[in-house]
């Protein structure tokens with residue numbers, strides 16, 4: 057099975073204090089520590105396991121710039137067989153549909169049977185998987201938390217729904233799935249793996265390699281544009297407790313009692 | 320209260336590293352954060368080495384990571400250093416275990432061993448299936464190992480070893496010991512031997528009552544008429560320079576490791592000082608004397624990073640000399656110990672409790688200052704190089 061996993065490099069929220077840029081329409085990106093988007097890492101682990109059990113090949117892809125190559129290397133060191141970087145000046149400023157348009161071209165070029173994405177990017181809106189499936193006219197399932205390969209070009213998948221229930225479905229290949237964190241336990245990246253992929257060339261494809269119309273992607277093709285970015289003002293919705301640690305704990309207990317959360 | 324480590328990088332040090340180097344560092348950090356940090360305080364309290372990490376660390380390729388072939392990761396010196404830094408950010412004892420397995424046991428087999436020895440030992444040692452220890456120090460020969468009394472005598476197709484070794488990391492959990500001894504039939508030339516620890520006459524007894532490196536095993540070894548086949552000699556070894564070249568590998572790792580311990584202390588003290596309030600409800604971080612300590616720490620850590628990186632880059636092009644490594648070990652362990660002491664101070668009473676990692680690092684670093692050549696011995700190595708006079 058040829059599996060393509062779409063991954064992204066995102067600011068690591070556990071390592072950074074996120075601050076607004078002075079222009080106010082983005083976060084301050086200098087000095088940020090980046091890492092692979094966590095749900096994507098689960099998707100790669102799942103792909104590696106499927107390929108190990110059912111046979112096949114795992115390719116990781118990201119739309120970005122040279123700096124984003126590091127997440128491809130990370131995932132290759134973890135066990136993905138190859139990486140592809142989709143990079144072109146024309147891709148900058150793409151909205152969700154733009155990214156899906158770029159990825160669609162690669163899927164068609166590479167004849168992938170299964171395309172996985174993470175449920176959502178930590179700085180994104182969970183759009184790409186569904187749009188990519190629609191553009192490809194492939195079946196799509198979101199929030200997948202278990203996959204079994206069935207005979208006859210089908211997968212059995214499970215999805216957790218509100219209240220902790222599980223919904224089981226069968227889906228035809230080729231398809232696109234968005235993967236939920238917790239579907240597996242992603243392995244650590246080993247030192248041997250890092251060395252093995254260190255000298256591997258990662259091919260880069262742009263608009264002409266992919267046959268993508270530059271006007272359909274990037275800022276030119278974006279119909280959704282970010283206009284503002286702000287930290288919500290502390291208001292009625294959230295109450296920040298003040299005082300020493302002990303005082304805060306006492307206040308918290310009182311509040312929980314008052315709301316009926318504690319007896 | 321556990322404070323999550325945030326990484327320490329004052330001058331965009333990361334931009335001096337390539338993608339692979341950062342990958343090594345970040346993934347080692349992740350492993351240590353998730354597997355060692357949660358258990359280390361209890362291990363330290365119990366005086367227990369976390370044996371459960373031996374296999375996982377082998378699978379990740381931590382052992383002999385700088386060696387090429389034989390199942391080893393083949394990392395560059397800088398990558399190896401960054402890995403060591405993260406290990407020691409967890410605990411110096413666990414880093415010591417990895418250093419001994421790698422720099423002091425796998426390295427001599429790869430540098431002085433026969434092809435059969437390499438094939439027999441290195442792949443299994445890389446996976447942690449065979450553990451090693453390094454026996455150089457003796458009760459009466461520490462800083463001056465040439466005074467060693469351990470002897471090997473050729474007897475037919477065997478060597479017979481007799482002697483005592485002291486302060487041997489991993490001594491009682493090792494499957495093989497690299498024993499350094501003077502060979503009687505060869506004019507007392509110092510040579511290295513692979514001694515299986517289950518040979519009759521070989522005994523290991525743990526040192527108890529340690530205040531330092533409590534999560535690492537330290538033992539004394541006794542060899543009484545231990546008979547080993549001639550094939551167990553490391554054929555390429557000869558003279559004191561052989562064990563010293565092993566120490567040079569391990570010392571290089573320590574120079575980086577100490578940065579990790581210092582980062583842990585700095586990060587913890589900084590975070591603590593920002594939430595601990597004294598006088599007029601002000602965070603202690605707002606008091607000038609506390610800032611002075613934090614600034615000293617971050618400045619010394621930053622200088623230490625640059626020193627270690629440069630020695631690593633030299634090592635990668637085969638230009639690192641023993642005195643370069645001595646300077647990095649001497650300076651970086653000293654600064655780490657000072658950082659630990661200042662950090663301990665910043666935490667006040669909390670600084671002496673094992674709820675926070677600082678006191679453990681401080682106690683550990685006392686061993687690190689002594690082993691692999693004491694601080695003062697490194698002074699003399701550098702001193703000899705710059706003046707031309709040996710002052711040992």
Ligand SMILES: Cc1cc2nc3c(=O)[nH]c(=O)nc-3n(C[C@H](O)[C@H](O)[C@H](O)COP(=O)(O)OP(=O)(O)OC[C@H]3O[C@@H](n4cnc5c(N)ncnc54)[C@H](O)[C@@H]3O)c2cc1C
Pocket residue numbers: 419452453454455456458460461462463485486487488489532537686689690691692693694695696699710711
């Ligand atoms: C936890 C731990 C683990 C260890 N693990 C190992 C191991 O795995 N394998 C191994 O072989 N060894 C190991 N060692 C031993 C370590 O390398 C020695 O302790 C070290 O070399 C110092 O020797 P010593 O303890 O005999 O001190 P000494 O050599 O007696 O030194 C005592 C003091 O005298 C100073 N001194 C000595 N000579 C001079 C001089 N000429 N000029 C000025 N000052 C001098 C020293 O700097 C030091 O301050 C370990 C030690 C410890 C504490």
